[in-house]
Amino acid sequence: MMGFGWFGWFGMIFMLIFWILIIVGIVWLVKWLLNPGAGGSKGSTSKERALEILDEAYARGEIDDEEYERRKRKLLEE
Structure with missing residues (x-):
């Protein structure tokens, strides 16, 4: 023991x-x-992120023009 007692701990x-x-x-x-x-x-940051995800899905061809525009309008309304 170092000799400091309770105060040491x-x-x-x-x-x-x-x-x-x-x-x-x-x-x-x-x-x-x-x-x-x-x-x-x-x-605003979560909305921006949602728009980025939507853009990426559109760029990959996962959704068509109409679906992209519909979802984008819906996101921008909120």
Whole structure:
């Protein structure tokens, strides 16, 4: 034993929690800086993603012109 008693264990646990919180904070900050639009309005980003998926399906030939236009109008109405 190192001779610190109870405070030694408390200090080690506190320091471990402190560093974990610092690392989590840095990771969150980096993610936020790299993708600033993700936190704000989720409605517009999910709508944009849905339009991208629709465009990809149309480009692959999975849906025809009429289906593409119908789905696009439906997405833009919301």
